[in-house]
Amino acid sequence: MSVETARQAPSLEDFRAEAEAFLTAAAPRMEAEHRFDFSEEEDRVTLFRGATEAEAERACQWQRTVFDAGFGWITGPPEYGGAGLPGRYERAYQELERRYSVPSRSPLGVSLGMVLPTLQHFGTETAKRRWLRALRRADVVGCQLFSEPGAGSDLASVSTKADRDPATGDWIVTGQKVWTSGAHYSDLGLLLARTSDGERHRNLTAFLVDMHAPGVEVRPLRQMTGGADFNEVFLDGVRVPDENRLGEVDGGWQVAMATLMYERGAIGGSTAGGSGLFRLERIIAWLQDLGRTDDPAVRQAFARVHIGLTAAKAMRARAEAAVKAGTTPGPEMSLSKLALTANLAALSDLVATALGPKLLADTGRRSTFSWAEFVLGVPGMRLGGGTDEIQRDIIAHRVLGLPKEPRTTT
Amino acid sequence: MSAHDVRAALRTEVRRCLDEHVDVRPYLVENGGEARIDKALWGTLTGQMGLAGLLVPEADGGSGAAVADLAVVFEELGAALAPVPMFSTAGLVLPVLRAVEKSEPVRDLLAGIASGSTVATLALHEADGRYSPEATSARAERDGTGWVLSGTKSFVTDAAAADVLVVPARVEAGIGLVAVPAADARTRTASGRSSSVRITTMTSLDLLRPLATVEFDRAPAQVLAGPDVALQLGSGLDIALILLAAEQVGGAQRCLDNAVSYAKNRVQFGRPIGSFQAIKHQLVDLLLEVELARSALTHAVRTADEYLQDPSPATAGALAEGASLARALCSETYTHVADEALHIHGGIGFTWEHDSHLYYRRAKAAQLLFGNPDEHRERLAVAAGL
Numbered sequence A: 001m002s003v004e005t006a007r008q009a010p011s012l013e014d015f016r017a018e019a020e021a022f023l024t025a026a027a028p029r030m031e032a033e034h035r036f037d038f039s040e041e042e043d044r045v046t047l048f049r050g051a052t053e054a055e056a057e058r059a060c061q062w063q064r065t066v067f068d069a070g071f072g073w074i075t076g077p078p079e080y081g082g083a084g085l086p087g088r089y090e091r092a093y094q095e096l097e098r099r100y101s102v103p104s105r106s107p108l109g110v111s112l113g114m115v116l117p118t119l120q121h122f123g124t125e126t127a128k129r130r131w132l133r134a135l136r137r138a139d140v141v142g143c144q145l146f147s148e149p150g151a152g153s154d155l156a157s158v159s160t161k162a163d164r165d166p167a168t169g170d171w172i173v174t175g176q177k178v179w180t181s182g183a184h185y186s187d188l189g190l191l192l193a194r195t196s197d198g199e200r201h202r203n204l205t206a207f208l209v210d211m212h213a214p215g216v217e218v219r220p221l222r223q224m225t226g227g228a229d230f231n232e233v234f235l236d237g238v239r240v241p242d243e244n245r246l247g248e249v250d251g252g253w254q255v256a257m258a259t260l261m262y263e264r265g266a267i268g269g270s271t272a273g274g275s276g277l278f279r280l281e282r283i284i285a286w287l288q289d290l291g292r293t294d295d296p297a298v299r300q301a302f303a304r305v306h307i308g309l310t311a312a313k314a315m316r317a318r319a320e321a322a323v324k325a326g327t328t329p330g331p332e333m334s335l336s337k338l339a340l341t342a343n344l345a346a347l348s349d350l351v352a353t354a355l356g357p358k359l360l361a362d363t364g365r366r367s368t369f370s371w372a373e374f375v376l377g378v379p380g381m382r383l384g385g386g387t388d389e390i391q392r393d394i395i396a397h398r399v400l401g402l403p404k405e406p407r408t409t410t
Numbered sequence B: 001m002s003a004h005d006v007r008a009a010l011r012t013e014v015r016r017c018l019d020e021h022v023d024v025r026p027y028l029v030e031n032g033g034e035a036r037i038d039k040a041l042w043g044t045l046t047g048q049m050g051l052a053g054l055l056v057p058e059a060d061g062g063s064g065a066a067v068a069d070l071a072v073v074f075e076e077l078g079a080a081l082a083p084v085p086m087f088s089t090a091g092l093v094l095p096v097l098r099a100v101e102k103s104e105p106v107r108d109l110l111a112g113i114a115s116g117s118t119v120a121t122l123a124l125h126e127a128d129g130r131y132s133p134e135a136t137s138a139r140a141e142r143d144g145t146g147w148v149l150s151g152t153k154s155f156v157t158d159a160a161a162a163d164v165l166v167v168p169a170r171v172e173a174g175i176g177l178v179a180v181p182a183a184d185a186r187t188r189t190a191s192g193r194s195s196s197v198r199i200t201t202m203t204s205l206d207l208l209r210p211l212a213t214v215e216f217d218r219a220p221a222q223v224l225a226g227p228d229v230a231l232q233l234g235s236g237l238d239i240a241l242i243l244l245a246a247e248q249v250g251g252a253q254r255c256l257d258n259a260v261s262y263a264k265n266r267v268q269f270g271r272p273i274g275s276f277q278a279i280k281h282q283l284v285d286l287l288l289e290v291e292l293a294r295s296a297l298t299h300a301v302r303t304a305d306e307y308l309q310d311p312s313p314a315t316a317g318a319l320a321e322g323a324s325l326a327r328a329l330c331s332e333t334y335t336h337v338a339d340e341a342l343h344i345h346g347g348i349g350f351t352w353e354h355d356s357h358l359y360y361r362r363a364k365a366a367q368l369l370f371g372n373p374d375e376h377r378e379r380l381a382v383a384a385g386l
């Protein structure tokens, strides 16, 4: 934060009052009678919201409104369009926003939570000036071009190639990416490509690719929920200027690792193991509305969800306290994604126990069959952002210090 | 120093002492043998280190610390399976005393506990191993100027070591709290039917915390609080549950640490077994369970400290919710971790000489006494408003 903005920093109370005034003018309060309703605009409960262009557009518009009111990048550096305030202001705003019925910003999760911090950390000055503010205002949306048909968990084996054009210094990219969430409404792709035949982990480079450039083709992939959040992306001789390179040539693995760390933080951390997604009061109100609170099986399943969410939230608080106390955070952060998938499974069980046949076919009643999309989405959370197995490997090696398996790939 | 640093220092100090002094083997109680405690260690932990007095207010001779501090101590005691009556004295009796009105006899008892001179336990459970105010059968009656207590309590921890037995009992129309000195009773054996307090050690699953049946027959007693303190007693017991959960977290962590270290060293098929994914993923799952249990404990400890600072129906409700939440999770975590950690040790883990079974026994015992996980989940649902 620069000296100038430090002097201007409002008190937290003033900041809250301003935020509250903005929100009251911009969005309706969460209706008390809809407390049990997990689906604000339409009758849907879902983990993956980016399926339609319309939903993405709503998210972008809301992000723009928030940004223009000064709450879109509260902690960001002022020279790139941020407000330069400490993290507690951001948390205060999030806390307030939850009380209002606002469009979900999850279509922007990859863009804001992964592409943006990676650019901020590894981008050239030109790239940062061009895109940081634009990404934050959702004028530009980013996606993650990492996975390929032959390189999923084994990300280091990506085979999409980037060759340098000796005449211009540009890079020419050819290959295929897959499972790219949000590519259909994105403008910028964070690409991991092979740039040499050198050693594993030393042969990749990261770039930002203009998704509208000639040679980029996006084809939607339908997922088991029925929607199409992710895509195949074909790259055929796509020209990328060197100023769009992130990090060193052949230093892309470090960049990718950082992105994946942001991703785990974004998925597991920001949702605090799911407690940020599903609030207990609403679950209770929903069960009461269903009239299912007398069934001992429902009560046990509810208690398991309660315990899982509360413990995950407390785990996040412990990690934050550790950071504040100056000690390096323990294993809590890296475990948060596993906590999330476990909690989603527990919630899925509760939903099934509580709804019974109402989960199987639409009776027309709100907040019943609409949970089917959630239940069908849970398996995706165990895969995206590194599968549960890959998370376990990482924790086993980095946290518990267990020996790696003998490797057979080169 | 911040509270965080103070607690870290306390943990280091307690662990160092326990690492140096704990040897559990001489204290295993088998087949109705005599229950014993490590008196030298108890003296160090209480008289020297003042740990039994952490939760006693300064005005009563303690150090006026928080439940958060005492929880650290119980984690370490649980990790070491230390054969001392700390749980009974400072984990059970002390929180119950803190929750009731401070009468003169309560203050005396608090002072005795703080100085380390008094070992106390709570004789709580009925013959079926459960407690509820409604089902309480022991009764205190006036006898001249004093009181006498009659009735039977079961599943009592550290009864043989206790100087004072604290007993929830019927006092007039309510549930009061009664203290019975056990000084002369302890020397008696099954032969002396004339005794007013008879303690019989039950053959127990947990060899380091054997349970006892205590029969009171017009035993001279002192009413600590009454005639009706069932509600306060309930909140005191909730704090006790949280301290038991701390013991469980400490035990689970130690089992996990032992299993991780064994997995790094034991070689089969030419490589450490910890390099096999089946083992390493299992260990990560256990780590996640322990971390979540520890987090739930942190949450519950906060509700306990908030209750003690400001006892009210609201803080008591939050405490009940926190206690059952932590107990349900920590019980399942400890039993699961103790079981899997034993498994990772292979055949050695199944031997009498290896400590795995001592943890396995403790985990089961701690899970089933003071309410099993299903009961706590139901209680949690009620407390949450479902």
Ligand SMILES: Cc1cc2nc3c(=O)[nH]c(=O)nc-3n(C[C@H](O)[C@H](O)[C@H](O)COP(=O)(O)OP(=O)(O)OC[C@H]3O[C@@H](n4cnc5c(N)ncnc54)[C@H](O)[C@@H]3O)c2cc1C
Pocket (backbone or CB within 6 Å): A110, A143, A144, A145, A146, A147, A148, A149, A151, A152, A153, A154, A178, A179, A180, A181, A182, A230, A380, A381, A383, A384, A385, A386, A387, A388, A389, A390, B277
């Ligand atoms: C909803 C969703 C959104 C996604 N969004 C994006 C995106 O925006 N951008 C992007 O680049 N990618 C994205 N992905 C891709 C995701 O990162 C990959 O699916 C994931 O890394 C797994 O790769 P894979 O599908 O090739 O499966 P594989 O790697 O082939 O894995 C198949 C199975 O084998 C297991 N396995 C693999 N290796 C090991 C090992 N070493 N030890 C033990 N088990 C192993 C896996 O756990 C899995 O169960 C998304 C995926 C999903 C489901």
